[in-house]
Amino acid sequence: MTPSLKRGAWVSAGLHLAALLALIITIPFKPPPPPPEDVAMEMDFDGDSAHAQKSDATGKVAAPTEADTPATDNPALEKPKDAPTETAPPPPPPPPPPPPQDEVVAPPKEAPPPPPSTPAPTPVQPPPPVPKVKPPPQPVKPPKVKSLRTQPNETKNATPDTSSLLATLEKFSADQKQVKPPTHRYNPERGGAHDAGGAKTGNLTGELSKGQQKQIGDEVRRCYAEDTAAMNYASYVAVITVTIDASGEARLAELSDDDKAHANSDPAFRAFAERAQRAVLDPTCAKLPVPPDLLGKPSQQLTFRFRP
Amino acid sequence: MTFPSSLYRRGFLGGAGGLLAAGSAMAQMPGAPAPSVPAAPSGGAGQPMIDVDHAQTDPIRIALPSLGPSAAAAEINSVITADLTNCGLFRPIDPAAFISAADANPTSPNFANWKAIGAQALVTGNVTEVGGGVRVEFRLWDVLTGQQLQGTAYTSPNARRIAHIMADVIYERMLGEKGYFDTRIVYVAATGPRGRQTKRLAIMDQDAANNRVLTDGSWLVLTPRFNPVRDQIAFMSYANDRPRVYLFDLTTRAQSTLGEFEGMSFAPRFSPDGGSCILSATRGGGSDIFVVDIASRSSRRLTSTGSIDTSPCYSPDGSQIVFNSDRDGDQQLYIMGAGGGGAKRISYGHGQYATPVWSPRGDLIAFTRFSGGGSSFGIGVMHPDGTGERILSESFSVEGPTFAPNGRVLMFWRETRSQDEYGHGFSSRLVSIDITGFNEREVQTPTDASDPAWSPLNT
Numbered sequence: 001m002t003p004s005l006k007r008g009a010w011v012s013a014g015l016h017l018a019a020l021l022a023l024i025i026t027i028p029f030k031p032p033p034p035p036p037e038d039v040a041m042e043m044d045f046d047g048d049s050a051h052a053q054k055s056d057a058t059g060k061v062a063a064p065t066e067a068d069t070p071a072t073d074n075p076a077l078e079k080p081k082d083a084p085t086e087t088a089p090p091p092p093p094p095p096p097p098p099p100p101q102d103e104v105v106a107p108p109k110e111a112p113p114p115p116p117s118t119p120a121p122t123p124v125q126p127p128p129p130v131p132k133v134k135p136p137p138q139p140v141k142p143p144k145v146k147s148l149r150t151q152p153n154e155t156k157n158a159t160p161d162t163s164s165l166l167a168t169l170e171k172f173s174a175d176q177k178q179v180k181p182p183t184h185r186y187n188p189e190r191g192g193a194h195d196a197g198g199a200k201t202g203n204l205t206g207e208l209s210k211g212q213q214k215q216i217g218d219e220v221r222r223c224y225a226e227d228t229a230a231m232n233y234a235s236y237v238a239v240i241t242v243t244i245d246a247s248g249e250a251r252l253a254e255l256s257d258d259d260k261a262h263a264n265s266d267p268a269f270r271a272f273a274e275r276a277q278r279a280v281l282d283p284t285c286a287k288l289p290v291p292p293d294l295l296g297k298p299s300q301q302l303t304f305r306f307r308p
Numbered sequence: 309m310t311f312p313s314s315l316y317r318r319g320f321l322g323g324a325g326g327l328l329a330a331g332s333a334m335a336q337m338p339g340a341p342a343p344s345v346p347a348a349p350s351g352g353a354g355q356p357m358i359d360v361d362h363a364q365t366d367p368i369r370i371a372l373p374s375l376g377p378s379a380a381a382a383e384i385n386s387v388i389t390a391d392l393t394n395c396g397l398f399r400p401i402d403p404a405a406f407i408s409a410a411d412a413n414p415t416s417p418n419f420a421n422w423k424a425i426g427a428q429a430l431v432t433g434n435v436t437e438v439g440g441g442v443r444v445e446f447r448l449w450d451v452l453t454g455q456q457l458q459g460t461a462y463t464s465p466n467a468r469r470i471a472h473i474m475a476d477v478i479y480e481r482m483l484g485e486k487g488y489f490d491t492r493i494v495y496v497a498a499t500g501p502r503g504r505q506t507k508r509l510a511i512m513d514q515d516a517a518n519n520r521v522l523t524d525g526s527w528l529v530l531t532p533r534f535n536p537v538r539d540q541i542a543f544m545s546y547a548n549d550r551p552r553v554y555l556f557d558l559t560t561r562a563q564s565t566l567g568e569f570e571g572m573s574f575a576p577r578f579s580p581d582g583g584s585c586i587l588s589a590t591r592g593g594g595s596d597i598f599v600v601d602i603a604s605r606s607s608r609r610l611t612s613t614g615s616i617d618t619s620p621c622y623s624p625d626g627s628q629i630v631f632n633s634d635r636d637g638d639q640q641l642y643i644m645g646a647g648g649g650g651a652k653r654i655s656y657g658h659g660q661y662a663t664p665v666w667s668p669r670g671d672l673i674a675f676t677r678f679s680g681g682g683s684s685f686g687i688g689v690m691h692p693d694g695t696g697e698r699i700l701s702e703s704f705s706v707e708g709p710t711f712a713p714n715g716r717v718l719m720f721w722r723e724t725r726s727q728d729e730y731g732h733g734f735s736s737r738l739v740s741i742d743i744t745g746f747n748e749r750e751v752q753t754p755t756d757a758s759d760p761a762w763s764p765l766n767t
Contacts, residue, residue, distance in 0.1 A: 085463050206356040213358045220358075225366035227397060227483055229716065229744045231669055239357065253453075271484030274450070275368075278428055279360070281452040307361040 203241075203301045204294050216288050216302065223285035226275050226308065230268050238273040238306045242280050246298050248290040253277040276306035365744070367399035368482055371427040371451075373406060380442045380467040381435035387471035388431070390515060391489040392478065394740075395717070396747030401427055414447060422451045429457075429482060431474075441465035448478055457481050468517065469766075476765075488712035489514060492763040493719065494532040494541055495738060497521060498756040505756070509543060509556070514712075514762070516752045522556060531575060531708075532556075534763045537582035541761075542566060544574045553587050555602070567600040567607045575619050577665075580626045586610075588618040597631060597648075610648030621665050622646065623692070630654075630664040630673055630692070641675060643692065654694035659684075663708055666692070669715030672743065676707040676720075687720050689743060700745040710762045717742055719751065721758040 205213070226233065238259050243252040255263060255273055263270035279285065288302070372389055375381040392398035407421040414432040422430050433446030441464055448458035458481045462470045469490065476487030497510035509522035509529050522541075523529055532543040539558040544551060551572035554563050567573060571590030578585050583602055588595045591612075597620045600607045611617040615635040622629055623646075630643050633651070641655035641664050655661040659679030666673055672689040677699065685706045690697040705723035712719070719740045726735035736758045738751035751757070 086460060205358060208356075208358075213356075217358045217360045220360050221362060224360050224363045225368075226363035228363070228365050229742065230483065230485065231671065266484070267480070268484035271482060274482075275363075276360070278450070278452050282428075283423060284426075303355060303357045305357040305359050306363075307359065308363060 202297070203303060204244075204290065205301075205303045207294060208291070212289075212291060216290065217304070219287075219289055220280050220285050220304065223282040224276065224279040224306065226272060228308070230272065232268060233272065234308050236269055236272045236308060238269075238276045240273070240276055240280065240304045240306065242288075242302045242304055244288060244290065244300055244302060246296055248288050248295050250280045250286040250288060253280050273306075276304070279306070280304060365746075367397055368428055369399050369401055369426050370429040370431065370478070370482075371401045371406065371422055371425070372431050373403065375433050375444065375446070376435040378435055378437065378442075380437065383467050384435060384442075384444060384471040384474070387468055387515070388475045388478070391472060391475035391487075394515070394747075394749060395479065395487075395489075396742050397479070397483060401425060414445065417449060419449070419451050419454050427451045429478075431478065435467075438463060442467050442470065444470050444474070446474055448481055468513075472513070472515075485716065486714045486765065488714045488717065488762075488765070490766045491713060492534075492766070493738070493751075494522075494534060494761050494763070495721075495753070495757050496529055496532065496759040497753065498736065498758065499525075509541070510753075510757075511558075512753070519754055522558075522561075531759055531761075533577050533761045535578045535582045536580060536764045540582075542576035542578060542585055542587075544576065553585070555585075566602075567598065567605055569598070569607075571595075573598075577621045579622050580624055586620045586622065586629065588620065597629070610644070611651070619663050623666050624668050624670045628692075630666055632662050632664060632675075641673070641694075654690070654692070655697075656694065657697050659686075665709055665711060667711050667715040667743075668713055672715070674709040674711060674718055676709065678707075687718065687741070689718075698745065700741050700743070701739070701748060706739070708759050710760050712762050713764050715743070719760045719762060721760060722750075723758075 208216070239256040240259075241254050241256065242250045243254075245251050253276075255277070259269075259273055263273050290302075294300070370392060372385055372392075375385055389400045392400055405425050407424060408418075414434055417430055417432055419430075428451055430449040430451050431446055432449065433444060436443050443461065443463040444467075445461040446459075447456050449455065450457055458477055460474075460477060462473065464470050472490040475489040479485075479487030479489070491514045492511055493514055493516075494509060494511045496507050498505040498507050500506045506525035507528055507530075508525040509532055510519060511522060512519040523545075526547075528546040530544045532541050534541060541556040541558065542553055543556060545554050547554070551574060552569070553566045553573045553576045555566050556563050566576065566585055566587070567589075569589035573587050573589040574595075576585050576587040579599075584599050585602060586597060586599045589598055592614070594614050594616045595618050596609055596613075597611045597617045598607045598609050610620075610629070611631075611633075613633070613635050615633050616639075617631055617633045617635070620629050620631040627646050628643055629646055630641060632639055633642050634640075635642075635651075636653065639660040639662060640653055641661045642651040642653050644651040654673075655675070657677065659677045661675050661677050663676045664673050665675075667689075671691065673692055674687065674689045677686045677688055678684065683704075684702065685704070686699040686702040687706050687709050688697055688699040700718065701720070701722075703722050704725065706720055709718045709720040711717070717740055719738055721736050722739050723734050723736045736756045738753055738757045738760050739748060740751060741748040751760075
């Protein structure tokens, strides 16, 4: 193709493109008409229906049949057919926020246990080479002592990668199991839980006098509301263990194991128990009048029994 | 149609309580306490516990922030708010109190903001328009624990229906019992001068929306009843000046008589499986109760005492029938087996009883009680053994209770003295009330209304 033809082709293409753009811009766009709205039916219609049954002079008319169905202007009268399609629920939300740890977790009295052995981190790409600098003089390393807690095999990835290591630790932290036996025994008199593994928390209920228990119960009762006409309401009793912080404010409310099973099988009881939980967690009533001499310790518990 | 007196009017209500004359009053039976299962101790015997009892009846405070800027979103929000408010068990929080409406992040709300305004539950979500319909994603949250209680998405061309279903989901999850918002009411709509009103069958949503008429008003119609499993209504019509029970198919709009009886038939009520209908038919000076098979139209007599037996209604399991009868002199409530026989009186209160209807939950029987020669009417409930009678609403004239499908709410109709433009003096309206006796509300029908019957849950 000669240069002149080539130039002509470019000019022609440009003109066509410009014309097309002009058309798009100048042609008026008319949106489609909106769909017709549902019109509510009027109740009053005074005119006689074409199919209305009227008595003749003798008072004898046919019984209403399908053909005698009175005519109305109504749309279909059958059960609503536009039932919504229920689709998969949205993805689950993030887990509920834990209670403020700074208020309910006590500093450990003992030395923290040694970190459990973790699998070797996954291989990562070595970082880009850095300019070599003269390392400072290293102290003399002590001779290696084989430890049960250290990894028996030398890692092949000697390059430190803090972010990768942290990510790996976080990944495996959820799978860690307690390998060390509990150092404290379950003390039922103190309300310790079977699986607590020690006495970090204590149940204060037994240390309260009857009057103090009543005072706390009265405080929670202010926020205790139930649906009194629910089926079997009068037979329901929910036992809830409430964790309070050092100031005596309720932070967590957990159903007893028996009641958890009951709640899973009986939606009405579940609703009853959830209302009880809301009563003790309600900001209006969550600050429980626990005697000051029993406060100050984090993660103490109280056991409540909610009745109708 | 004029009604010379309330008592006379009841004589035409298809066995709705009026076929019997007033009689002597019975002594008031002391209201026995409702039977209940004794509270079983839980949580370990001997373990010290703090007892909390005497709960209040306070509605659940729920926040319903906007689901989006569209008109459909606003309508859905409005319908849900109305449903939950009208049931009396929820108290939607005024949006003006929201700390930040824009904070209603559908997936991770800031619970502190909702807790601060006293919300116990929160509904978040969004509405998007898809192909002529709407898609709604919504989540129900427990504000105090920060947990998601429900997460569901719906797609439908009918935004209003989605809203009712969402309200039902919220109701069921928070209260442990099914809701009743996605339901309908069939009733008798009256128009024209009150001296000669035209009465038609009408149907509407339970919130009085989508009102439509079913018959043209040529003939008086009374006591419509929903089939619990089919889209069908049984009602009494004076067509051809011969009062009989008819079936109305809501899908085909076909009408047909139900059974052949020498006298008038009235007071129909479907069996729980929808396969048969129980009704009354006159014989001599009394009326008997019959059961009619819907498919074959064959009938079988269940009572034959020579007295007026009427207003039969099945128990939810279909094993028993409650009805009213004057066999002992006064109009009282009786229970018998579904096959007939063995009738046992259960009402012993002051006055006469009519229009019994068994709760879908099975725990209560609602009724109309009238005393003082028909000058005072009340809607009440009692346990099927006759104990625990309570009058929920009293008035110059109230009657015809019907239960919501979850057995939690009653609807009935009330007549009041109210002169219209023609100088005639009665107005009849539908009224709903919680079975606790609280939350009485008038249903806003476009015309005078009577004889309501609640549908089962739409499916």
